[in-house]
Amino acid sequence: MARDLILITDPDDPRIAAYRDIRERDLVGREGKFVAEGKTVLNVLFSNARFEADSVFLRENRVEGAQALLERVPQHVPVYVASGEVMDRIAGFHMHRGVLAIGRRVDTPGVENLLDSLPEDALVVALAGIANHDNMGSIFRNAAAFGADAVVMDQGSCDPLYRKAIRVSVGAALKVPFAREGSAEGMVDALMARGFEVLAMSPHGTVDMTEVKPSKRMALLLGAEGPGLPPHLLERLTSVRIAMRHDFDSLNVAAASAIALHRLWRGEKR
Structure with missing residues (x-):
């Protein structure tokens, strides 16, 4: 018509x-x-x-x-x-x-409701304080590319439906289910209560990403540029790092998410 x-x-x-x-x-x-x-x-x-x-x-x-x-x-x-x-x-x-x-x-599920809707074999991206819309859009694009089932974020993270974030994500912000509410601590609690192994990404992580063995329920926790994740979360969780030259400190958070998600991607098992 x-x-x-x-x-x-x-x-x-x-x-x-x-x-x-x-x-x-x-x-x-x-x-x-x-x-x-x-x-x-x-x-x-x-x-x-x-x-x-x-x-x-x-x-x-x-x-x-x-x-x-x-x-x-x-x-x-x-x-x-x-x-x-x-x-x-x-x-x-x-x-x-x-x-x-x-x-x-149309729907605005909370973090717990979204996690409850996921399959038994699931990969989640968790975000704490990601306030840059370019980074947010890029992370969603990476999440879509490497098969993440959902993105959860605290209230301190920017809205992924901001026009620039949607554009940078090439529509992935409308494709990957997400929830945004509460604190990073509450988000981690909700993930762990549902059997997710939460990996906290840090330049000073104790485990190299190449040593991580993907399991059925995994969540990658990312923090903001500069401050990164709060120390108490890094102490509580398994912290992971991406190996790089000794004279350089870190990657952009979106770039780091791509490398880590590629490692965790279990698309061949689905």
Whole structure:
């Protein structure tokens, strides 16, 4: 069925208010909505029952190339179209991709509920104080690439549905189930109560990642750049490290997550 496209010619049109000045007025945390950007991300959005879309907004020269995407958009979801000039004025900057949507999360499980939904053989990424949206997006991308079943994070971590985090994740933030609440200690307690072996990553870990033997239920705990994980958690858990030159200290947390998750990946067993 052909889509009815709604032409927007006035940047002040109230129907596209959610897209106005999106860089400064990101919708994360605003009634549970978020901005999705790019065809790859929107394809994930429209293939995941955990999310719904309020609308789609396309640059007019992107319409022809977005036909396959538009076939996936439910008929009740309005699709707005504007010239490049109008879209840029609405967004507040040049929208090179020209493919946007306003999404919202349908379900918001807590950490314990999410963990209870996982299979017996599961790999979880746990995050404590990850406040950088680029790192958050990259970690989600790595989690998706190496078969993580879920990502859990404390309230001190940034929202993975921030527009930049979703974009950097190439849609993985909409693909990998996640929960964000409470403290890092509570998150670790919930994991251990469900039989997860929690590995705390640190440049000064006591066990080299190459020596880790993957088990049925594993969780990789990552801390923020700079401070890393709290000392009391490192003392409580098995701490792991990635071997590197003696005259260099550490890797970016997202890069470290990729190396560690590759080691823990048990895709061949699934």
